[in-house]
Amino acid sequence: MPAPALVLRGVAKVYPGGVRAVDGVDLELGAGEIHALCGENGAGKSTLAQIASGNLAPTAGTVTGAERVGLVHQHFELVLRLRVWENVLLGREPRRGLAIDAGAARERVRGLAASHGLDVDPDAVVETLPVGIAQRVEILRELARDPRVLVLDEPTAVLSPPEIDALFATLRSLARNGTAILVITHKLQEVVSHAERVTVMRAGRVVLRTLTGDTSIAAIARAMVGGELPALAARTPRATTAAFVARDLAAGDGAHALRSASFEVRGGEIVGIAGVEGNGQSALTDAVAGVLPYSGDMTLGGATLAGENAEARIAAGIRTIPQDRQTEALVLSWSICDNVALGDQTRGPMRAGATLDRAAMRTLATQIVDRFDVRTPSIQTPMRALSGGNQQKVVVGRALAHDPVLVVAYQPTRGIDVGAAALVQSRLIEARNAGSAVLLVSFELDEVLALADRILVLFRGTIVGAFERADFDRARIGALMAGAA
């Protein structure tokens, strides 16, 4: 065991309101090791990362070595309008008199990048960079402070498979030079492929700590959820009902625009859109939902869907699970019961004349809470008081409640724990079995592979590949996602 670079002893964090996010954790990071930290959402991983990097004071316990820890955030904390070197050296720029010595700064960043094998143009403006490169900038910024420990919070969530490989190659070279690396991730394949040791947390405590060579993906998953994962719902043979057809669909502008897409989603099938975030997925789903101007044609069951008109789309039977549940799907200050009618406020069964049918709303809310195992004290509980996973269950439950013709699901399991994710996935399959057409956008290739009947690969706003379930080829799809011809 190499000399520990960071030592946490009996660390606990109790938030105001009594939530014990971290409850007595010991953790040692050895110089030169890559250590994975796993756990469901709410297990306390991010809180632990904040404590380890000295950004958050623990309620109890001691941290030794936090002054030399660099933290790479899940959501990059970069100034988008500034250049790479300006971001990397922000606040520590070399000076010449009162002015910043741009030449020296550029050279310093260039040298830093070269010595770590991180290929970045110091003069590029950050907002023009793909996420994989932007992440390198964030890593460089931390490396500029010469840390002994680097903590990365979900670094692979937004990367394509080749970018993930490149990231771990960088981390390995850093580790060889003596940096201790702590990677928070829920992708267990990465854990066993790249980390030497793994620590699994559940409900604020460490429940498993082992060498990755001595464990398996299944064992880590069991430790995370504290039992066996429920199996996905079985798929029945495809039903054929009304289909959604898009022809020459284009929407949005800039780097994330949808340039041209022609496809169809038949009733009773799940069409998965595979791709790295930012390749036109949100423009696609927003155009279908009727909340973004577009060009091209869309029909549902033969009837034309005209214009940017969310109300007409909902009336036609299109339901969406939007990207951001907290701002795009829910009114957080309202109760579950009040939220279940949103989108259906102008039609039955939620409406009765000029008023809402409160009884029907209560019935539906109760059904969703039961069927989706929403953990809540009551249907009158405000949405805000629910965890992200439970909020998402309400969003999905509402979208599937009225036998939708087409369900547009954008990252339906993003940021929710594995148990809740499995439940949401099963419900989507059941909707498909019942004849709904499902358009699934996910950045997790594994999720698309598990759920889809057909896969379309989206790259830079264009569909670059189509695969039937029988012909799913992980390597080929991954390559297309990264832009291979």
Add this chain to the structure above:
Amino acid sequence: MALAGADPLAGFAALLHGALGGTHQISETLVQTTSLLFPSLAVAFAFRAGLFNIGAEGQLVIGGLCAGLLGAWLTLPGWLAIPLILAAGALGGGLWGGIAGTLRARFAGNEVIATLMLNIIAGLFANYLVVGPLRAPDAAGAETAELPESSWLPALVPDTRLSIALVFGLALAALLAFVFRRTVFGYSLRAAGDAPEAARRAGIDLARTAFVAMTLSGAIAGFGGATIVAGVLHRFNVALSPGYGFIAIAVALVGGLDPLWIVAASFAFGILQSGSLTMQALAHVPKDVVTFVEGLAILGLATRRIVATRSAPA
């Protein structure tokens, strides 16, 4: 009050005596309550839709002006004239609010700035009219001709200025409470106010909602202005409002934007308004102390909101 160099206890006693000391005082307090209630409901209505209507003052003035002009000109029997006069007030206020609503809906203009400027325009325009072309020839001050007595709102308590406008106000509060809690319209309005992006994706037309909310908010304030003209002053003059439309913002916030609580808050502020003059006369506490207290209430509530927003979990 101690800060203003007066005896606080005597000040409070005078305030309460002035507001609640007898039939006359109580009815004057209820007159103030009524005058505050309409613009407060107007502010709350827009607020629920996510719009900060600080133009209730201007909408109230325009409503009062329309009511005063029509009222002085009409020679119909009361049962016909009074509804028309009140409708004119609502129409004028609605139009005034609708301007800000249109700017917001069509051009994404900021309703705070629009309503603020419309306040100034309304005030100066009304001032010009009653000082100049529409000043009644026989009037002592800057005011329009008096309404025929048949067009006055019936008094609720004989020989006081308290009219049935109070009943209208209470009925409106009850109606709005029902609209917010039960109707599809109120639900859509609240969704647009509380989570605009979620509302848009739920098929609610945000631009249309903003226009409708501002127009109706203006109509409520304008109706209130008309009740002051038809029930209290019996003519339009520039002293119609000592700033009811601004105090209304505090009342609406103190009432938590809930129509029924706003009735209670209007009464509380009505006590302050109507008792302040007595307090000044008897206890030598400047009536500006009341304005000061109202300001503190707004500041306190605004701060509480900011603190609540900041400390909410991400």
